[in-house]
Amino acid sequence: MKELERIKNIGVVGAGTMGAGIAQVAARAGFLVILHDVREELNEHAKHSISNNLRLELEKDRISDGEYKKILKRITTSTDLKALLEADLVIEAISENLAKKMELFSNLDSMLRPEVILASNTSSISITKLAAATARPDRVIGMHFMNPVPIMKLIELIRGISTSDVTFKIVKGLSEKFGKVAIEVNDGPGFVSNRILMPMINEAIFTVYENLATVQSVDEIMKLGMRHPMGPLQLADFIGLDVCLAIMNVLYEGFNDPKYRPCPLLKKYVDAGWLGCKSGRGFYQY
Ligand SMILES: NC(=O)c1ccc[n+]([C@@H]2O[C@H](COP(=O)([O-])OP(=O)(O)OC[C@H]3O[C@@H](n4cnc5c(N)ncnc54)[C@H](O)[C@@H]3O)[C@@H](O)[C@H]2O)c1
Incomplete structure (x- = not known):
């Protein structure tokens, strides 16, 4: 596919x-990457973590020393x-905030060539809404990677109401070049992955909130009883x-249905700045 072959430079926001x-x-898939964040130390932190991950691959003989250096050289910040x-294509991965993402999509749209595809890694926000902030809604798509990105195989590809077939095919091909499996879904709150996963995590938090069991017990029940590799609270x-x-x-808000009410304990932890692994404290201490 010609349009896919033309993609050489990938922007990540x-x-x-x-x-x-x-x-x-x-x-790692051979693309040149321009990584953008608002502060230099955030870019530096990202480069450091990428370098550490690649070093592990080097130690396991999955890449050579030459490849390790080449991959790092392909990333500028x-x-x-x-x-x-x-x-040639931009993947947005900024904080999960509708207003911020709308503003960014509008800025990218006014700045980039009209053929450039804008993909969002949003976990739940409407792709149709993000596309409406641009004058190229046919070239906007959801590209929902899973965490940790280098390890997880799935990309949930979300079609907004105006996403064109050409855009979909290009991004599906790109996902394959990344070594991933892309699965198509339509636009709706939480798409498919988080429509199923998040209510389960929220319910696990409710069981702790209502004192039914300890954090450790809830996680052990789901690991030993349901064969989940990680308990829901650890995953959160x-x-x-x-x-x-x-x-x-x-x-x-998307379904106007009380069954999706966020657990008050989840809100309290976020208010306290207990955000999980990244802040050093969540349901566990890190
Ligand atoms: N964490 C997960 O497991 C996961 C999984 C799949 C998808 N997502 C989605 O990916 C996106 C990013 O999540 P994350 O976990 O990496 O968040 P994060 O908080 O680790 O990183 C977000 C980064 O975006 C930067 N940022 C915010 N506004 C910006 C702007 N206007 N321009 C440039 N940079 C900006 C922040 O400085 C921060 O470094 C979210 O939409 C999230 O829902 C997260």
Whole structure:
């Protein structure tokens, strides 16, 4: 596919947990990556974590020393959004906040060539809404990577109401070049993955809130009883409690259904700045 072959430079916006992983996977697949975040230390932190991950791959003989250096060299970082002018496709991975994402999509749209595809890694926000902030809604798509990006095989590909077939095919092909399996879904609050996962995590938090069992017991029950590799509360810490709360709010508001009410304990932890692994404290201490 010609349009896919033309993609050489990939812009990644947001150098947090997900953005860093996406940059790593794209660079490892041979693409040039421009990684953008608002502060230099965030870019530096991302580069450091990518380098550490690749070093592990080097130690396990999955890549050579030459490849390790080449992959890192393919990633440049910038705090200036204009650095993305070279990008042939942009993947947005900033915080899960509708207003922030709308503003970014509008800025990217006014700045980038009209054929450039804008993909969002949002966990739950409407792709149709993000697309409406641009003059290229046919070229906007959801590209929902899973955490940790270098390890997890799935990309949930979300079609907004106006996403074109061509855009879908290009991004599906790109996902395959990344070594991932892309599964198509339509737009709806939480898509499929988080529509199922988050209410389960929220319910696990309710069981702790209502004193039915300890954090450890809830996680052990789901691991030993349901064969989950990780308990729901440990997984919540890993995802980020702020991200979990943001997704529950999207489900709650999107369906206007009280069954998606975020647990008050989840809100309290986020208010306290207990965000899970990334802040050093969530349901567990790190
Ligand atoms: N954490 C997960 O497990 C997970 C999984 C799948 C998808 N997601 C989604 O990926 C996105 C990012 O999540 P994360 O966990 O990496 O968050 P994070 O908090 O680790 O990183 C977000 C980064 O975005 C940056 N940012 C915020 N506004 C920006 C802007 N306007 N321009 C440039 N950078 C900006 C922040 O400085 C931060 O470094 C969210 O939409 C989230 O819902 C997260």
